[in-house]
Amino acid sequence: MRYTLLLLICWLCLMAATGNSTSASALVYLSANRTDTVKKAALITSFPFRQYYGGVVVIEARLNGLPDTLQFILDTGSAGISLDTSTCARLGIPLTPSDKIVRGLGGAKPVSFAMHRTLILPGLEVDSLNFHVNDYELISQVYGLQVDGIIGYSLLSRYIVTVDYDKEMINIYSKGQYDYPRGGLLLKPSLTLIPIISAPLRNGKAESLNRYYFDTGAGMCLLLSNQFVKDSGLLSSRKRRRKIIQTEAQGLGGKMSMHITTIQEFKIGNYAFRNVPVYLFDDKTNITAYPFLGGMIGNDLLRRFNLVLNYPKKEIYLLPNTHYRDPFDYSYTGLIIYFVNGRIEITDVIGSSPAEKAGFKKGDIILAINNNFSNNLQVYRDLLKNVGTRPMLLLMRNNELILKKLPIKSIL
DSSP, X not given: XXXXXXXXXXEEETOOOOOOOOOHHHXXXXXXXXXXXXXXXXXXXXXXXXXXGGXXXXXXXXXXXXXXXXXXXEOTTBSSEEEEHHHHHHHTXXXXXXXXXXXXXXXXXXXXXXXXXXXXXXXEEEEXXXXXXXXXXXXXXXXXXXXXXXXXHHHHTTSEEEEETTTTEEXXXXXXXXXXXXXXXXXXXXXXXXXXXXXXXXXXXXXEEEEEEEOTTOOSSEEEEHHHHHHHTTTOOSTTOOOOEEEEEEETTEEEEEEEEEEEEEEETTEEEEEEEEEEEOOTTOSSTTTTOOEEEOHHHHTTEEEEEEGGGTEEEEEEOTTTTOOOOOEEOOEEEEEETTEEEEEEEOTXXXXXXXXXXXXXXXXXXXXXXXXXHHHHHHHTOOTTOOOEEEEEETXXXXXXXXXXXXXX
């Protein structure tokens, strides 16, 4: 169901680089190529995670000196690690102002830091972390849970992290020699703070090879900048004309208007995906620095592989899992719904969409769908994915109960 799109690029700009030095003995060791003495990666801890809309991974952790269990999104699109503004206020975490800038699709702004904190995961404590602080209220409303922070490069760069979407388990290993399982694909991304990979896409006769952020924190398949799409001619073929439909997305900095369509083929290595849903956006904050990047690959596509994130060696390993052949979500209604103050609210209705034509209005509260009164945002989204159906919604509007059917159309 195409209601919302979470884009979690937390690109912390102007971060100070950490100097690395190599001793003379290390140089001798490298030149001797004595791989027999390389320490093997050792398993440190394993713990479960939960998946939300678009396959986004949510894990539980604590901070030193605080009893509350917090919920974090695991995000390769984050150049650091962060906490929610309201979480810091609730827990009384002191903040240090800075001149650093955090940039996202919705805008850019200076941020404060929660300095020198320790993240406590099941079986592992990660110390000396500086959390930048952002307002994640909108993201919390998108997923229907309190998002207390985002975990990115600051943790991933210290360990080898595996994400098993079949078992919904994360394993964390020490740095060292890691034996990848057979049958997958080893990527060598460009990796400074956020992984970048090259991948080809095709639509009709138009083909393009470009670079993309590898972003597990984005609950979508692909996001392309409008300038890249225009210059590549991907949507200009009359024989391969695709529907281009207006929608809305949410990201760091707020809401923004986007369009959604499909691309005939997108490939990661030898793995090809056809008729892939693609969001198109105006890159006003220049996060892709086009033509350097064409956009990003999100977790609705990446979740089809079990991942090994080996940042210390600048490697990512993909192994197809049981979700590899899951159908893509082509549903569209133009209904934008959030979890606000304990209720599922229609926060916007896209003009000329099926939802507008059916009489849905901004501010309507959804009480039930097809007699399901769970008030669970994830469940309701799943109930509204069946293209060609007309589910019945029970609404509250101006303290009156209303029943309305919602036609679910396709973006294909």
